């Protein structure tokens with residue numbers, strides 16, 4: 404029998420030959436050897452070395468119920484056996500997407516009663532963009548074409564959702580953004596090195612937003628996209644009053660408010676939807692990731708009654724994917740959402756795990772390599788500095804990637820972004836595992852200096 408080492412070497416070689424990875428520096432990866440992850444077990448994954456690694460990122464901000472949820476596997480197996488796939492085209496559908504759409508509506512802010520299914524967060528946002536265009540056209544306001552989006556936002560990888568995204572490294576290689584995407588400042592107080600307090604910085608962002616809207620012409624603006632907490636941009640927690648102020652500005656100018664909850668929905672911050680926590684009453688919520696805990700791909704664009712009405716009455720709805728409402732993916736979603744509900748995970752994050760995680764994160768601020776921590780519920784970040792302090796950072800410091808490698812060597816996975824690490828563990832993590840996660844982070848950061 405070939406040894407584990409020789410199988411790993413063969414897979415690494417085939418991977419190098421045949422696969423292009425997302426958002427990866429291939430020469431770095433091929434230099435160190437691609438990790439070949441083998442198995443999952445609760446909050447741990449096991450790679451080619453056989454060592455369990457505590458997953459402080461829940462896969463990619465999504466494996467909320469951990470890696471061995473029997474209920475999801477059984478539901479998908481049953482659906483696959485009965486009817487693996489049938490489209491929601493031709494005046495037909497299947498039971499699973501109907502049940503998921505009902506579940507989403509019942510747990511969502513009051514007006515959001517209709518879901519358009521897709522396969523990912525990018526597609527959920529892309530769908531929102533098309534629905535918004537169609538909506539304003541049906542309302543006789545086709546001049547509303549421009550979309551407001553924020554610096555440090557991440558909304559996906561299609562041409563339009565990369566244009567929505569406010570990260571230069573995602574756009575620059577493709578000469579994006581497209582026309583019509585208007586950038587407003589996101590509330591990244593630390594990144595701006597602002598002398599203002601975070602709350603005053605948030606107020607400044609709102610004033611700028613209002614100024615930009617007036618300069619563009621409010622009647623030309625269709626919608627604003629905002630993640631309640633900016634995730635891939637660096638876990639940016641909105642300062643007090645900022646999101647409600649943004650919502651208010653949209654209302655004042657008749658601009659649709661889209662809440663991208665691809666990371667924040669389904670319990671991550673101790674609420675079914677973050678929009679509810681901030682009482683945003685959005686016109687559209689986009690979801691993906693945690694809707695199936697990553698077991699199968701699924702995205703959803705949840706729209707208000709007001710937006711649904713003209714679309715439902717407007718004749719032919721000319722949008723959809725072959726796999727919109729895929730029954731097996733929706734079976735995974737339904738089992739996952741019921742698991743979250745039956746195990747009280749949302750309340751557990753709100754009352755127990757979230758505050759515990761936030762307290763551990765606050766302690767991390769005392770580490771000499773940490774210059775700021777931010778967090779809410781089960782999502783957090785630590786900004787890192789070299790020995791010379793923040794002024795010694797350069798664009799190539801990339802302390803986040805270095806730190807995440809060091810933390811991984813200490814038995815836990817976190818994500819490196821620029822000069823910070825992001826942490827977002829499964830919602831089924833225990834207090835002891837949170838202790839262990841932060842102990843690994845501290846040991847890793849000890850070696851950064």
Ligand code: PLP
Pocket residue numbers: 522523524525526528557558559560630634635663664665666691692
């Ligand atoms: N929106 C947000 C807030 C995200 O965090 C992501 C992915 O990280 C996306 C959209 C894109 O989702 P996907 O990678 O499933 O296309």
